[in-house]
Each structure stands twice: as structure tokens, then as C-alpha cells.
Amino acid sequence: MIRLLGAPFAALGRGSTTLAEGVGRWGMLTGQTIQALRHVDVWLRLLLPQMARVGVDSVPIALFIAMFTGIVLALQASYTFTGAIPLYFVGVLVGKTMMLELGPVLTGLALSGRVGANIAAELGTMRVTEQIDALETLAYPPVAYLVVPRVLAAIIMFPVVTALAIGMGIFAGWATSIQLLDMTSAEFINGLTLFFVPFDVTFAMIKATSFGFMVASIGCFFGFTTEGGAEGVGHSTTRAVVVSSMVILVLDAFWAVTLL
Amino acid sequence: MAIQIRDLYKSFGEKEVLRGFSVEAREGETLVILGGSGSGKSVTLKHVVGLLTPDSGDVVVDGQVVSELTSNELFKLRRRVGYVFQFAALFDSLSVAENVGMGLRRHSDMSQDEIRDRVTECLEVVDLEGFEERFPAELSGGQKKRAGIARAIATRPQYLLYDEPTTGLDPVTRAMIDQLILRMSEELGVTGIVITHDIDSAFRVADRFAMLHEGRCRFVGSPEEIRSTEDPVVRGFIEGRPELMEKAQ
Numbered sequence A: 001m002i003r004l005l006g007a008p009f010a011a012l013g014r015g016s017t018t019l020a021e022g023v024g025r026w027g028m029l030t031g032q033t034i035q036a037l038r039h040v041d042v043w044l045r046l047l048l049p050q051m052a053r054v055g056v057d058s059v060p061i062a063l064f065i066a067m068f069t070g071i072v073l074a075l076q077a078s079y080t081f082t083g084a085i086p087l088y089f090v091g092v093l094v095g096k097t098m099m100l101e102l103g104p105v106l107t108g109l110a111l112s113g114r115v116g117a118n119i120a121a122e123l124g125t126m127r128v129t130e131q132i133d134a135l136e137t138l139a140y141p142p143v144a145y146l147v148v149p150r151v152l153a154a155i156i157m158f159p160v161v162t163a164l165a166i167g168m169g170i171f172a173g174w175a176t177s178i179q180l181l182d183m184t185s186a187e188f189i190n191g192l193t194l195f196f197v198p199f200d201v202t203f204a205m206i207k208a209t210s211f212g213f214m215v216a217s218i219g220c221f222f223g224f225t226t227e228g229g230a231e232g233v234g235h236s237t238t239r240a241v242v243v244s245s246m247v248i249l250v251l252d253a254f255w256a257v258t259l260l
Numbered sequence B: 001m002a003i004q005i006r007d008l009y010k011s012f013g014e015k016e017v018l019r020g021f022s023v024e025a026r027e028g029e030t031l032v033i034l035g036g037s038g039s040g041k042s043v044t045l046k047h048v049v050g051l052l053t054p055d056s057g058d059v060v061v062d063g064q065v066v067s068e069l070t071s072n073e074l075f076k077l078r079r080r081v082g083y084v085f086q087f088a089a090l091f092d093s094l095s096v097a098e099n100v101g102m103g104l105r106r107h108s109d110m111s112q113d114e115i116r117d118r119v120t121e122c123l124e125v126v127d128l129e130g131f132e133e134r135f136p137a138e139l140s141g142g143q144k145k146r147a148g149i150a151r152a153i154a155t156r157p158q159y160l161l162y163d164e165p166t167t168g169l170d171p172v173t174r175a176m177i178d179q180l181i182l183r184m185s186e187e188l189g190v191t192g193i194v195i196t197h198d199i200d201s202a203f204r205v206a207d208r209f210a211m212l213h214e215g216r217c218r219f220v221g222s223p224e225e226i227r228s229t230e231d232p233v234v235r236g237f238i239e240g241r242p243e244l245m246e247k248a249q
Ligand SMILES: Nc1ncnc2c1ncn2[C@@H]1O[C@H](COP(=O)(O)OP(=O)(O)O)[C@@H](O)[C@H]1O
Pocket: B012, B017, B035, B036, B037, B038, B039, B040, B041, B042, B043, B044
């Protein structure tokens, strides 16, 4: 009986040691990434192509998600307010929600599925086909060559994509308000600016930057530590997406607690 | 100018792969290391360029202990060692020319034109002229292997490590690669280690043989010595007679 009860806890214990181990190894890779920044000659010319890739991969999906979110936010706000609250508050809700929460988080989640998965699959394939070993034998520092440009590109591009998504969401909310909700443009914009503070933008960008770092570094980590052929690459890719999505949600709460 | 592998131990988890392997590739010679699949040949070779670190024992290249080098020293050493990977390990996202020129762009002060000429020259050596703009996905297995060799020799290394250079290739390509290995050693004085279980190819290129068996060096000697050895494990392996090897267990 005791053994029976103990089993799940033993399993839990095992789970948590591997989690701690994983976090430790990810931390080591992050440390190496920071050290590898000094090999500017290696990573600099790879940065722009990676930024372009993050952009191309993610802008369409991010805008698509933001557009529908903006529409739904406007409609739900008006439905909730039911005349009890002045209609221009639709502008408040759309603006604040897109900026503070849905713009960064939905973009981050979408990008963990595109950018994070892409990185893990690509580096995982390079690992199992010995391309990373080959890089080393050609005297390239692999972290500087592979990890640094990807992480920097994500740190730079996530805020850009998030800003575009926020813009699209607000635009869609505005279009919905004047087309379907019997509001004027002036009312919507009045609501939009009513409670706006510049810190809203800062907050969104802090989130987007941290999500970018996490998605890319977690993708790189699972890619680098891939073992066991094509199947291993599949595992790494799935894990990268699952873990970075979870990390985004936790970080999101963390920023809300510490900064709001 | 030699590669000494001294009492090398390496385990992965429970699995003891190398258990005191020692062998030396002397200056200018081509040493062939024989051994069955999974005996640890690739693992041994990876220690030579510091891709793996030994549990104990060491590898000495040019008088330097590889596992004790700083990362800068290791980079310097790697510039002088060419590594031919078992499955070529070409960079998928780069063209053949970019693959071959990769080492040159990193550590030489050659101009773009000089690099292009060197790449063309190396591709000619492996009979791949005109393949510059192809991508690895568009090459056959043998062509990939040859492109991998071109990449390894592009920096004119003093040492060349070949991991199963002829396995799985057609007889013509095999003979061509054997000639290439010989040329590297005879014309350029390269010190080479060739890992293989292709016996015909081994006899064509070897100055000396070693056999890795159960993690240790089972045999070392000249081609004549390996032909006349009484050791049933070695005989069984080179004659393809597993019954001899089993009897020796
Ligand atoms: N990075 C690694 N992690 C775990 N096991 C490994 C690793 N590299 C090699 N091995 C194991 O070591 C043994 C020897 O491998 P290898 O040197 O590739 O054999 P071969 O002689 O065929 O080249 C194999 O059983 C292989 O599974």
C-alpha cells in the first residue's frame, strides 16, 4: 500500500530532477550564448537573414490572429456593456486588452509554434546529421554561428511583430465599431486615448522582448540537445513548442505581478 | 606531427565504448583503424578533434593534449585537421561551393577570388567540377561524400581523419576515394587516420593497421603483419569469417 502511494511521488520526484536538470542545461546554453556574443565576425552577417526569416514566418499569422481578436473584442465589449456603460468604452477595452495582454501573448504563442518549432527542427536536424560537429571541426564556434543570430533576431523582431499585431487588432476593433456597432470614429478614438499611458507600450514591448528571447533560446536548446535521428527531431520540436508556450504564460503572469 | 591516442576510456551512461584504447598515427603515415559496427571507431575519431572529451586517458596531437586546450587553442588545432564525416554532414542550407569554402572563409586571409579558385580546385580533385551551385539535397550519397572530402581538404590540413570514406559506395567511387587518400598522403605528406570496415579499401591505403575490438587495441602492425597474423579475431574480421571470432571469445 505504501509502495502504491509512493509511486506517483517517486515519479514526481524523477520528473522534477529532470526539470531542474533541463533548466540548468538551458541556463548553461544561455551563458554560452552571452559569451559567444564576442564572436561578432561570426554572427553579424547571419543576423539580418534570420530577422527576415522571423518576420516572414510570423507576420501573416500574427496579423491574422490579431485581426480576429480585435473584431471579437469590440463585439464582446459592446455585448457586455449593454448600454449601461457608454459605448466609447469599447475603444478603451480593445486598446488596453490588445496592448497589455492579447497582442503580446497571442503573438508570442503563435510564434512559439512557428519560430520556436522551426529553430528546434532545424538545429535538431543539424545535430543528428553531425552538421554541428562539422561546424566545430571547421573551427566555427557553433553557439555563435547558430544560437546567437537566432536569439538576437527573435529579441529584435518579436517586438516589431507584436507592435504590428497590436496595430492590426486596434484597427480591426475600430472598423468593427464603426461598421457594426453604431459608433463614430471619434467615439472609438476617444475611448482608445482615454486611459492610455505611454507605459502601456513599454509594458507590451518588455513582454514581447522577453517572449522572443524565451522562444528562440528554448528552441535552440531543444535543437542542440536532440538525440536519436528523425524521431528525436520530432520530439525536440514538440517539446520546444510546449515548453515555450508554457513559459510565455508564466512570464506573462510574472510581468503582470511585478510591473502593473 | 603525430596523433597519439593513449589509454582512452569513454562510456555513455552504462555503456563502456572505449576501455583503454591506445594507438599512434605516426607523422606522414596513413593508419587504418578496423573494427566492427558500434565498436567505437567514430567515437575515437571525435576525441582527436575534441568533439568528445575522454573519461580518462588522452589524445595528443602535435605534442598537445587535446582535452587540455583552451577553446582558442582548440580552434587553432582544428584548422590543421580535416574531418571527413561518415555521412558527409554537409550544411543543408548552403551550396556545395559554400560548403567547401566554409573553412577558408573562417580562417584564412584569402580573398573571395582566391577562395573561389581553391573551391573549384578541390571540387576537381574529387571529380565534382560544375557542382558548385548545387545543394546537398540534390546530390547522391557518393557525391555528398566526395563533397565532404573536398570540404575537409580545402584548408590544406596537415592531418586528415576519414570516417568510413568508402562505406556504401559503388566500386568506381571507392577506388577514386582510395586514390585520393593515397594522393593526400604521398603528395602532401598528410598524416591520416582512416576508419573503415572495407577491407579491400583498407589494404589499398594503409601504411599500418590497428584493430579496435571490445574497446581496446587488439592488433597493430603493417599490412604484411596483419595478413599473416594468427589472432583469430583479426583473421576472422579481415577474412569475413565470424566463426573464427566467436571461437576466440
Ligand atoms: N553521443 C553519444 N551518446 C551515446 N552513445 C553514443 C554516442 N556516440 C556513440 N555512442 C555509442 O557508442 C558506440 C560506438 O559508436 P561509434 O563510435 O559510432 O561506432 P562505430 O565504430 O560504428 O563508428 C555505439 O554503441 C553508440 O551507440
